[in-house]
Amino acid sequence: MSGIYIHIPFCKQACHYCDFHFSTQLGKKELMLQALCEEIRLRNDELGDAEVETIYFGGGTPSILENAEIELLIDQVYKNFKVVPKPEITLEANPDDLSKNRIVQLSKSPVNRLSIGIQSFYDEDLELMNRAHNADEAANCISEATKYFEDISIDLIYGIPGMDHDRWKSNIDKALAFGLPHISSYALTVEPRTALKKFIEQGKVAEVDDARAQEQFLLLVEILEANGFVNYEISNFGKPGFFSKNNTSYWQGKKYIGIGPSAHSFDGINRSWNVRNNNKYIKAIQAGELPSEKEKLTLTDRYNEYVMTGLRTIWGVSLEKVEAEYGADYLVHLNNHGKKFLDSGLLMLNDGKLTATQKGKFLVDGMASDLFILN
Numbered sequence: 001m002s003g004i005y006i007h008i009p010f011c012k013q014a015c016h017y018c019d020f021h022f023s024t025q026l027g028k029k030e031l032m033l034q035a036l037c038e039e040i041r042l043r044n045d046e047l048g049d050a051e052v053e054t055i056y057f058g059g060g061t062p063s064i065l066e067n068a069e070i071e072l073l074i075d076q077v078y079k080n081f082k083v084v085p086k087p088e089i090t091l092e093a094n095p096d097d098l099s100k101n102r103i104v105q106l107s108k109s110p111v112n113r114l115s116i117g118i119q120s121f122y123d124e125d126l127e128l129m130n131r132a133h134n135a136d137e138a139a140n141c142i143s144e145a146t147k148y149f150e151d152i153s154i155d156l157i158y159g160i161p162g163m164d165h166d167r168w169k170s171n172i173d174k175a176l177a178f179g180l181p182h183i184s185s186y187a188l189t190v191e192p193r194t195a196l197k198k199f200i201e202q203g204k205v206a207e208v209d210d211a212r213a214q215e216q217f218l219l220l221v222e223i224l225e226a227n228g229f230v231n232y233e234i235s236n237f238g239k240p241g242f243f244s245k246n247n248t249s250y251w252q253g254k255k256y257i258g259i260g261p262s263a264h265s266f267d268g269i270n271r272s273w274n275v276r277n278n279n280k281y282i283k284a285i286q287a288g289e290l291p292s293e294k295e296k297l298t299l300t301d302r303y304n305e306y307v308m309t310g311l312r313t314i315w316g317v318s319l320e321k322v323e324a325e326y327g328a329d330y331l332v333h334l335n336n337h338g339k340k341f342l343d344s345g346l347l348m349l350n351d352g353k354l355t356a357t358q359k360g361k362f363l364v365d366g367m368a369s370d371l372f373i374l375n
Contacts, residue, residue, distance in 0.1 A: 001084070002047050003054035003249050004077050006036060007260030008062040009278055012096070016130045016195040017188060023278055026064070032260075032278065033069055035285040037076045039259050042290060044080035046257055046267065052081045054088045054246040061117075063093035067105050074110050088151075088245040090115055095133040098141040107148035113244075114145055115184070118154045121174045122167060125160050128205065130195070142178045151242060153182035158220060159213030160188050161206040168216045172223050181242035185220055186235050187213045214362045221358065234312045234361055251309045261291075269302075271295050300373050303330050308368040311347075316355035330373065337371050 010026055055077055057070065074089065090113040091106065098116065106114070120126055123135045133141075145152055154175060158168055175183055190197050190208055199205040221231055229237040233251060236244060249256060250266075258265045261281035264273045275281050275291040284291035297305070303326045310317035323331040338354060341347040346360030346367060356364050 001053040001249070002050040002254055003056065003246055003256040004040075004052055004081070005056045005058060005246070005256055005258045005263055006062075006073055007258065007263040007274075008057060008059040008065060009261050010059070010064050011061045012064065012094075012132045013130065014195070016128070016199065017191065018194065028278060028282065029065075031282050033065075033072065035282045036073060036260055038285050039290070040073070040076045040080050042285070042288070043257055043259075046265075047081060047255060049082070050255060052077065052083045052087060054090070054249060055083075056088075056090045056092075056246040057111075058092050061094050061097070062091050063097035063102075067102075067109055070111065071109055086112075088113055090244070090246055092117065094131075095137040095141040098145060100144050103141070103144050103148050112149070113151040113153070114149050115153045115155070116141065116145065118142070118175075119157045120160065120163075121171050122163075125157075125163055125167075128160065128162070129157070139174070142180070146178055146180070150181070152180055153184055153238075153244065154180060156183060156185045156220075157188050158185060158216040159208055159210075161208060163216075165212075165216060165219060169219060169223070172220060176223075176227055181239040182244065183224065183229065183237045184235055184244075185217075185237070187217065217362050218358070221361065230314065231361070232314045234356075234364055251313050252315070253306065253309070265292075269297060271297060298375060299326060300375050302326070304372045307334070307371050308365075311354065311356055311364050311368050311371075314355065316350075316353035319349075319352045319354070333373055334371060341367050341370075 009023055009032070010029060011024055013024060055074060057073075062070070070091065077083065089111050091111045092115045094117050117131075118138045119129060119131055121135050121138055126134060126138075142152070142154065156171055156175060188208055190200060196205065200207055224237045225231060228239055230240065230243070231237050232243050233247065236247060238244065253266075253268070255267050256265060258274065261274055261278050262276040264271065272292045272294040275284065281291050303322070306322070307317055317334070319331060319334070322334055334354075338347060341360065342349060345357055346363060347354055348357050356367070360367065
């Protein structure tokens with residue numbers, strides 16, 4: 001099984017914390033759509049006999065597209081790849097794009113999963129992040145979407161400057177009140193070359209408090225698990241039967257093709273990525289060229305990626321798989337360097353699989369880098 005990711009590089013406005021590739025200039029949207037369709041056609045032999053199980057519209061803001069434009073891209077995938085009978089087709093959407101009429105239209109389209117960028121149910125948080133929607137729009141769009149879609153995920157952000165634990169708990173409670181089957185939640189990170197970084201440097205916004213963010217993460221895990229969610233990946237919580245198939249395929253090392261500027265692809269051995277520039281991307285595709293760079297992953301690269309992704313999930317890092325796929329030396333290294341984390345209660349070993357404990361989840365990325373082997 002494999003997946004198709006389609007990057008829609010447009011947004012109405014720039015969120016202060018975002019460093020993803022996008023443009024607020026929509027003048028070339030038609031040319032971009034033509035290029036995305038053509039890239040799908042140019043790459044139709046890359047998956048061989050593997051069937052497409054997921055189609056994921058990410059961005060940017062995919063809900064900026066009209067329904068007919070979304071369906072055009074889905075049709076192009078069906079024309080060029082083998083698709084399973086009932087694929088998971090996810091559209092990332094912002095609340096300000098999800099009017100009642102739009103939700104009804106989408107429910108009649110092939111899209112069967114919505115991932116809604118709520119981030120917070122409080123206007124002060126949304127204003128700090130420069131989101132295009134307000135708290136009322138956030139609540140109203142979820143209320144409407146649950147009438148027409150069973151499979152809905154929302155994003156929430158914790159560790160926002162000025163957001164105390166009470167407001168964070170209230171955010172979680174508001175989300176739970178809708179009976180949603182999936183919640184993705186991320187710590188606010190300060191990326192280079194973002195407006196948030198600049199505001200913090202100028203003293204206009206307080207520094208992000210990592211200790212507070214960790215406390216809010218643990219609060220999130222405690223509340224959601226008590227309400228029947230499984231924390232199947234550090235940032236993702238799903239009710240049984242509602243884990244994101246798209247995201248799970250990344251963590252389990254399945255093949256996927258990334259379509260669009262800045263999109264990444266993986267074929268099991270090679271990782272490739274498209275140019276992060278809309279004009280260069282369109283020009284290359286118009287000339288019949290793929291505007292991408294490719295990197296062949298070494299055995300050590302693949303081991304490091306497996307450790308990094310495995311520790312973030314409930315499936316963990318299998319000692320048997322490490323030895324079988326990477327060799328005895330890799331297993332020795334993993335055991336030697338993992339011992340201190342087992343002894344300190346940050347990792348646990350069950351049924352031959354290393355997984356993070358509750359205490360260790362927030363520290364997973366740092367632990368993974370300690371378990372890497374440097375080329």
